[in-house]
Amino acid sequence: MRPFTYARAADLSSAIAEASADGTSLLAGGTELLNWMKEGIAAPTRVVDINALSELDYIELGATELRIGALARMSAVAAHPDVEREFPALRVALEKSASQQIRNMASMGGNLLQRTRCPYFRAEVELPCNKRVPGSGCAALGGEDRSLAVLAGSERCIATHPSDAAVALAMFDAVVRIHGPSGAREVPIRELYVLPGATPHVETVLAPGDVIVEIALPRSRMTSSSHYLKVRERASYEFALVSAAAGVESDGRIIRAAKIALGGVAPKPWRLMSAEANLVGVSLDDEAAMRRALARDFDAARPGRQNGFKIELAKRTAIRALQVAGGVA
Amino acid sequence: MSIGASIDRLDGTEKVTGRARYTADILLEDVVHAVIVCSTRAHARLAEIDVEDAEAAPGLLRIFTHLNAPRLGEVWGPPLGQDLLPLQGDVVLYEGQPIALVAARSLETAMAAARRVKAVYRELPFETDFSTGLERGEIRPIFFWEPDSHVGDAEAAWLDADVRVKRTYRTADRHHCTMEPSATLAVWDDGKLTLFDAVQGVVDARAVIAQAMGLDPSDVRVRNGFVGGGFGCKGWVWPHQLLAAMAARELGRPVKLVLTRAQTFTSHGYQPATIQTLAISAKKDGRLTGIRHDSILAGSYVGNHIEGTGIGTRSLYACPSISTTHRLVRVHRGDPTPMRAPLEGIGLVAAEIAMDELAYELRMDSIALRLENYAEVDPTDGKPFSSKRLRDCYEQGAARFGWSRRTFEPRSMRDGRDLIGYGMASAIFAAFRQPSRARVAIDAEGTVLVETSTQEIGTGVRTVLPQIAADALGVPVEQVRLAWGDTDLPPAPMTAGSTSTGSAGAAVHDGAMKLRQRLEAAGAKTPADYADVVRRLGVERLIADGEFDPPAESSKALFSFGAIFAEVRVDEEIPIPRVSRIVGVYDAGRIVNPKTARSQMIGGLTWGIGQALLEHSATDHRLGRFLSKNLAGYLVPVNADVPRIDVSFVEEPDPDVNPLGARGIGELGAIGVGAAIANAVFHATGVRVRALPVRPEMLM
Amino acid sequence: MESERTRREVRETAAEPTGVPRRVGAQAVGGGPADEPIESAVCLSINGERHTLIVDHRATLVDVLRERIGLTGTKKGCDRGECGACTVHIDGRRALSCLTLAVAVQGREVTTIEGLAKPGTLHPVQKAFIEHDAFQCGYCTSGQIMSAVACIAEGHARSEAEVAEYMSGNLCRCAAYPQIRAAVLAAAEEAGR
Numbered sequence A: 001m002r003p004f005t006y007a008r009a010a011d012l013s014s015a016i017a018e019a020s021a022d023g024t025s026l027l028a029g030g031t032e033l034l035n036w037m038k039e040g041i042a043a044p045t046r047v048v049d050i051n052a053l054s055e056l057d058y059i060e061l062g063a064t065e066l067r068i069g070a071l072a073r074m075s076a077v078a079a080h081p082d083v084e085r086e087f088p089a090l091r092v093a094l095e096k097s098a099s100q101q102i103r104n105m106a107s108m109g110g111n112l113l114q115r116t117r118c119p120y121f122r123a124e125v126e127l128p129c130n131k132r133v134p135g136s137g138c139a140a141l142g143g144e145d146r147s148l149a150v151l152a153g154s155e156r157c158i159a160t161h162p163s164d165a166a167v168a169l170a171m172f173d174a175v176v177r178i179h180g181p182s183g184a185r186e187v188p189i190r191e192l193y194v195l196p197g198a199t200p201h202v203e204t205v206l207a208p209g210d211v212i213v214e215i216a217l218p219r220s221r222m223t224s225s226s227h228y229l230k231v232r233e234r235a236s237y238e239f240a241l242v243s244a245a246a247g248v249e250s251d252g253r254i255i256r257a258a259k260i261a262l263g264g265v266a267p268k269p270w271r272l273m274s275a276e277a278n279l280v281g282v283s284l285d286d287e288a289a290m291r292r293a294l295a296r297d298f299d300a301a302r303p304g305r306q307n308g309f310k311i312e313l314a315k316r317t318a319i320r321a322l323q324v325a326g327g328v329a
Numbered sequence B: 001m002s003i004g005a006s007i008d009r010l011d012g013t014e015k016v017t018g019r020a021r022y023t024a025d026i027l028l029e030d031v032v033h034a035v036i037v038c039s040t041r042a043h044a045r046l047a048e049i050d051v052e053d054a055e056a057a058p059g060l061l062r063i064f065t066h067l068n069a070p071r072l073g074e075v076w077g078p079p080l081g082q083d084l085l086p087l088q089g090d091v092v093l094y095e096g097q098p099i100a101l102v103a104a105r106s107l108e109t110a111m112a113a114a115r116r117v118k119a120v121y122r123e124l125p126f127e128t129d130f131s132t133g134l135e136r137g138e139i140r141p142i143f144f145w146e147p148d149s150h151v152g153d154a155e156a157a158w159l160d161a162d163v164r165v166k167r168t169y170r171t172a173d174r175h176h177c178t179m180e181p182s183a184t185l186a187v188w189d190d191g192k193l194t195l196f197d198a199v200q201g202v203v204d205a206r207a208v209i210a211q212a213m214g215l216d217p218s219d220v221r222v223r224n225g226f227v228g229g230g231f232g233c234k235g236w237v238w239p240h241q242l243l244a245a246m247a248a249r250e251l252g253r254p255v256k257l258v259l260t261r262a263q264t265f266t267s268h269g270y271q272p273a274t275i276q277t278l279a280i281s282a283k284k285d286g287r288l289t290g291i292r293h294d295s296i297l298a299g300s301y302v303g304n305h306i307e308g309t310g311i312g313t314r315s316l317y318a319c320p321s322i323s324t325t326h327r328l329v330r331v332h333r334g335d336p337t338p339m340r341a342p343l344e345g346i347g348l349v350a351a352e353i354a355m356d357e358l359a360y361e362l363r364m365d366s367i368a369l370r371l372e373n374y375a376e377v378d379p380t381d382g383k384p385f386s387s388k389r390l391r392d393c394y395e396q397g398a399a400r401f402g403w404s405r406r407t408f409e410p411r412s413m414r415d416g417r418d419l420i421g422y423g424m425a426s427a428i429f430a431a432f433r434q435p436s437r438a439r440v441a442i443d444a445e446g447t448v449l450v451e452t453s454t455q456e457i458g459t460g461v462r463t464v465l466p467q468i469a470a471d472a473l474g475v476p477v478e479q480v481r482l483a484w485g486d487t488d489l490p491p492a493p494m495t496a497g498s499t500s501t502g503s504a505g506a507a508v509h510d511g512a513m514k515l516r517q518r519l520e521a522a523g524a525k526t527p528a529d530y531a532d533v534v535r536r537l538g539v540e541r542l543i544a545d546g547e548f549d550p551p552a553e554s555s556k557a558l559f560s561f562g563a564i565f566a567e568v569r570v571d572e573e574i575p576i577p578r579v580s581r582i583v584g585v586y587d588a589g590r591i592v593n594p595k596t597a598r599s600q601m602i603g604g605l606t607w608g609i610g611q612a613l614l615e616h617s618a619t620d621h622r623l624g625r626f627l628s629k630n631l632a633g634y635l636v637p638v639n640a641d642v643p644r645i646d647v648s649f650v651e652e653p654d655p656d657v658n659p660l661g662a663r664g665i666g667e668l669g670a671i672g673v674g675a676a677i678a679n680a681v682f683h684a685t686g687v688r689v690r691a692l693p694v695r696p697e698m699l700m
Numbered sequence C: 001m002e003s004e005r006t007r008r009e010v011r012e013t014a015a016e017p018t019g020v021p022r023r024v025g026a027q028a029v030g031g032g033p034a035d036e037p038i039e040s041a042v043c044l045s046i047n048g049e050r051h052t053l054i055v056d057h058r059a060t061l062v063d064v065l066r067e068r069i070g071l072t073g074t075k076k077g078c079d080r081g082e083c084g085a086c087t088v089h090i091d092g093r094r095a096l097s098c099l100t101l102a103v104a105v106q107g108r109e110v111t112t113i114e115g116l117a118k119p120g121t122l123h124p125v126q127k128a129f130i131e132h133d134a135f136q137c138g139y140c141t142s143g144q145i146m147s148a149v150a151c152i153a154e155g156h157a158r159s160e161a162e163v164a165e166y167m168s169g170n171l172c173r174c175a176a177y178p179q180i181r182a183a184v185l186a187a188a189e190e191a192g193r
Helices: A012-019 A033-039 A074-078 A081-086 A088-095 A100-105 A108-112 A164-171 A273-278 A287-298 A309-325 B012-017 B107-115 B130-136 B154-159 B202-213 B239-251 B344-362 B366-372 B390-401 B461-473 B500-521 B527-537 B594-614 B673-685 C007-014 C061-068 C124-131 C141-154 C160-166 C177-192
Strands: A005-008 A024-027 A046-049 A059-061 A065-069 A175-180 A183-188 A211-218 A226-231 A242-251 A254-263 B032-038 B044-050 B060-065 B098-104 B118-123 B149-151 B163-171 B183-189 B192-197 B220-223 B255-258 B274-282 B288-300 B322-331 B418-430 B436-443 B448-451 B480-483 B541-548 B559-571 B578-587 B645-649 C039-046 C049-056 C087-090 C093-096 C109-111
Touching: A012 A024, A012 A046, A012 A175, A012 A211, A059 A081, A065 A081, A074 A088, A074 A100, A074 A108, A081 A088, A088 A164, A088 A226, A088 A242, A100 C093, A100 C141, A108 A164, A108 A211, A164 A226, A164 A242, A164 A254, A226 A309, A242 A309, A254 A273, A254 A309, A273 A287, A287 A309, B012 C124, B012 C141, B032 B107, B032 B239, B044 B098, B060 B107, B060 B239, B098 B107, B098 B239, B107 C061, B130 B288, B130 B322, B154 B274, B154 B288, B154 B322, B163 B344, B183 B239, B192 B202, B192 B239, B202 B220, B202 B239, B239 B255, B274 B344, B288 B344, B344 B366, B344 B418, B344 B673, B366 B390, B366 B418, B390 B418, B390 B559, B390 B578, B390 B645, B418 B673, B436 B461, B436 B500, B436 B527, B448 B461, B448 B500, B461 B480, B461 B500, B500 B527, B500 B541, B527 B541, B559 B673, B578 B594, B578 B673, B594 B645, B594 B673, B594 C177, C049 C061, C087 C141, C093 C141, C124 C141, C124 C177, C141 C160, C141 C177, C160 C177
Parallel strands: A005 A046, A024 A046, B032 B255, B192 B220, B288 B322, B448 B480, B578 B645, C039 C109
Antiparallel strands: A059 A065, A065 A211, A175 A183, A175 A211, A226 A242, A242 A254, B032 B098, B044 B118, B060 B098, B149 B322, B163 B274, B183 B192, B183 B255, B274 B288, B418 B559, B436 B448, B436 B541, B559 B578, C039 C049, C087 C093, C087 C109
16 A cells, blocks of 8 residues: 555535545545555545545435435445335345445445456456556456456456446436536436446546535335345355346236346446336246347347356346346245 | 363353464564565566665565575475475566565555565466366375275276266365464574464474574474464465565564465465366166276476375275376466365265266165265275274264155256255265374372463364363363463474374373373372372472374274265256255264364365355466455355254264274365265256356356 | 467557546645655544554554554454454444554544453353354454344344344354354344343
């Protein structure tokens, strides 16, 4: 770790001002930032601790949306009765993330800004990785790609986004509220992340000085019939091989509306937009019809050396998540 | 009787309060923190090492490289882990090889400076994938075993068989992942070295370190209190201990060196991937006529470790023709090393899956097939087993597990969306014995002091050795103190190969029996008289020296046995296998402490779960490195992976093995499990997986 | 043969410069690294005792507890938040001391294994760990126990499956997992009486 100066932000505006400076990192839960610093992935010269900004630590159910402050801890959100009742997929996604120790530390805002678990990116030394050292190449291409993306990767990067919560939030059409040097704005979470393209190190639309202050989940009838299914080899404490968040509005067993987002398959939480349209009118018991509905979204899938199985696994996971969300499995 | 009592661990209070002291817990005022810089290349010559930037850090004391490090004395292993000594030249033969050592007053400074050491390499061709060089297979001895064995004529049996199974099996590269990263603290005083070290064998370590440092062994003392797990990687001496000793001498200050978690993946061996081909021939009734077990093992250019995967197969079943071969393929990696469980722990994966395949060929029950070929004598040499209750293990295990509920056909048992599979396998493990010494003394208070250099790495010697002494003397175990982990004490063997209870314990037993005779000769009628006798004799302590010197050869075949039964559940669509039940029944002679023994077996069985379903250290062969040197990328089982485990023992004291009648159990639990789980996966899914770990893509 | 591709070839074939820095920042606000310290005097409250010391900002809580304050019961297993051996309580909740900067815990209450029970006594969870033989080498045990105490306090010890899940952030390579579950359930039951 490089030596750094340390300060505590007294209020949001000073945090924004500090965050605008080159070489400054904001410290919330620290569960990611410290690891980046230890591995040399990040080397800030100044760390600004924002944990004292208690105005960003809240969970509030309003008439039209659930608002989660960026500094609310993952464990607090997971345990909140309104989340449990109205957004069960988010609760499950959070409970299946990391460990309780980490959930107690990690903030919701920070959770969204996790970086990939690609083993080349996370190595103890710099390996060819365009995220870590832009221009250094991507050793994952043609390498050990079992855990990596089958959708929407590029010639420069096939990393996946690791957040479970982000997958559930993408399915819920959550929005992220941001305060920055030029004021406040709102970004749908699906637009928060950018695809790797030629610049894999650019991961979000956040500009210098931008601070996520709130995540808002719109309330709807569908959200309470939702589920998050995380598939991993270890029974706990592991990142997803593949995951699916699904929300279903059904009439008996017939799907009236569905939303699905996948994790572990793409550089960002991946909504299955064609499938969502195609699933309307399909029975939750008719797995063959559900498979047909899902097919289009995988047309562009590009398997690598080892990760091709994820395409099929993702379909099966999505079907099961829909069934659980719809109450038939 | 203390032996056989399920007493709580005597070091329990220390361990639950954080007072148990491990090597890195020793704090010294003037300590220097040292951090190793590792090669990022698998094969190269060091053209240049730029330390200027790193040396600029305030608080930095020195950076050692091959250009300024003192020469070390010549040593060959084992017990040196690898023959290439650190910082002695510019040749790099594996990724992770130490190329510099950074010493600083604070850990933060040392860690940061280590990242700023820049090496320039002249790269050389390398190969880390042993499977690309099978034709290069080399014949090397496996410790004291011959690499090849031939009883009868397996080729002829094969040609003549009613039923044949020939398959190739693979096991993966695995890492020990002790929770305590290896740590060492070197302190010099007046030309003498004390090394506090998380090592499984202080006596062996002393010999190596003395030689490397050019000292008489009497000028080296190696000590440890508690060791946070070993499982093999802390058995030999590896470069980091030598570096700490060297740096401390050069700097004239104590040096503490703790491996980073990433470094533990390249600094002290690993369990190498294997390719094993089993060819089994049998008659229609299930009687085996021939077994051939050919293994290809990864090795290195810095040592000669070769896994004895076929050793267990030599003694497993009654079969007139058994051939085993082992071939070593060297690659540019650090040397492999034993890991719980070596030998049979890897070899029985192949042998016992092959037996399951044969059972299906014959359409015969797995246990019936094994009973049909039950070995009453060691097929290697016809020696009778000292004690073998494997038949009881099968029977009791089957009953406890409910094996009779198993329906033979694959995919024939299910619960909702879950396919259910039952699988079983045998376990066999050679009972090793090592010479050992112990001193047992009693003072005028009646307190017994047991002294032996053995190590407490979690196996429970801290508890069972006092039990053995208390039992021999007839005193309560609370009255017994143990001193351990110190080369100044009577020498005990390395805590490896499941030998501590049997060998160190036998020496303690011997010493305690001799002490008892002396006390009784001096007039003690009952243990209540001991203190008075010591007082009457007017000595501070009455002392007896215990010895255990097993003969090199035994007229009996010495083995431990077990039968493992596993139930797996596999969701049909999303096929992640989960172990839902395990029953293990073991024959390991006498059990000194059933409570700690049970934990030891549960531990071993869990290692088997890891081997079967999780553990696989991925390598990028283009980069020549283990890819994920961390505990998020290398998966060891977590709490939720481990079901309730039913462990029991068929107890029969084995007087041939040692006076205690106790054979070792540390490795036994980790043997046969991988095969039992893989066999259960086949039964559940109908998919025969011949490469561990079983992964979902293999079942889709 | 793929394995004959050298590392250099991997770098060369994969590398194409893009040259965009990760963030292009405005001027630093209020001072900068040059005129501000890289270490600070902090007052840490550990097990109810106050410790005033100067810490390098880089120093993690686990290192300061161990190397500076002498509380070596807290163990470092991975230093990356992947094993749980360094678990302590911060303001009563379990947290990882390897992912916590020491300078950032000023004003918060830290409890370590040494502070769990009064000297000479054992916390019920500590007793249960001994009774159920919930450890072997003992290296992960401090973290397991700190995690277990919190697990019970959180109300996450209502069933064996729940304990298994909520204790899965603490690796144990000796694998005393079933015994750990038994100990936690027993201690939880006692706490509930």
